[in-house]
Amino acid sequence: MSDLSDLTRAALASQDPAAGLAAGFEMLPWLGASIHRDRTAGRFARWGLSTVIDENTGAPVISRPLFDDLHRRAGLRAVWPVGNAGLVHCYGYLLSLAETPYGLKRDRWIAGALASACGLPSDAFHPWTSDSTLLARASAAASALLSTPAASATAEIDGRATRVALSVANGPAALAYTVAPRTGAAPLLVTLFPVAEASVPLGAFTTDPRLRWNAV
Numbered sequence: 001m002s003d004l005s006d007l008t009r010a011a012l013a014s015q016d017p018a019a020g021l022a023a024g025f026e027m028l029p030w031l032g033a034s035i036h037r038d039r040t041a042g043r044f045a046r047w048g049l050s051t052v053i054d055e056n057t058g059a060p061v062i063s064r065p066l067f068d069d070l071h072r073r074a075g076l077r078a079v080w081p082v083g084n085a086g087l088v089h090c091y092g093y094l095l096s097l098a099e100t101p102y103g104l105k106r107d108r109w110i111a112g113a114l115a116s117a118c119g120l121p122s123d124a125f126h127p128w129t130s131d132s133t134l135l136a137r138a139s140a141a142a143s144a145l146l147s148t149p150a151a152s153a154t155a156e157i158d159g160r161a162t163r164v165a166l167s168v169a170n171g172p173a174a175l176a177y178t179v180a181p182r183t184g185a186a187p188l189l190v191t192l193f194p195v196a197e198a199s200v201p202l203g204a205f206t207t208d209p210r211l212r213w214n215a216v
Helices: 002-013 017-027 029-041 064-074 085-094 113-117 134-147 199-207
Strands: 049-051 082-084 151-157 160-166 173-179 188-195
Touching: 017 029, 017 064, 029 064, 029 085, 029 134, 049 085, 049 188, 064 082, 064 085, 082 085, 085 134, 085 188, 113 173, 113 188, 134 160, 134 173, 134 188, 151 199, 160 199
Parallel strands: none
Antiparallel strands: 049 082, 151 160, 160 173, 173 188
């Protein structure tokens, strides 16, 4: 896990961020390979758009050079600070050093609470422990949650369909969120994360309908 931080710190410390990132990715061969496999399989197309400006802190969770490098590797066009939600929330968050009120962004994939809330082994989202990529596993878990949620709600924001789904109605839960890219379009995945109390985000979503959780 420390290697994830080392990659980001190497890029930040380098006078040539691109060279620093290249060196960092060499330390984590599974990371570049995962992005390449997801790109080849077209998995990023299932995800919508997200900003890297955290809605709680107002600061970017990853640097501009890292944002650009990730999208280049994924073969995706993006204009800072808005990028592909799957790429940002999976691989960007793995490499984020930003502190938030809920801890490090990577904790959802590393700490085990999300996996357990999804009914999976605690290490199910560890990105280096499976033949399947992190994005593939996150997509599958989010899709399963959206298909059979214990609690869910929908809302229309500026003509765009949005939906939140939770693994339980009360208590610790996994939350999946989708947003349609435009009026009449099918919703796309935006995020998957654990919550301490399911009723809180569900209540906020229904009483104050707006784009949430860094969706764009």
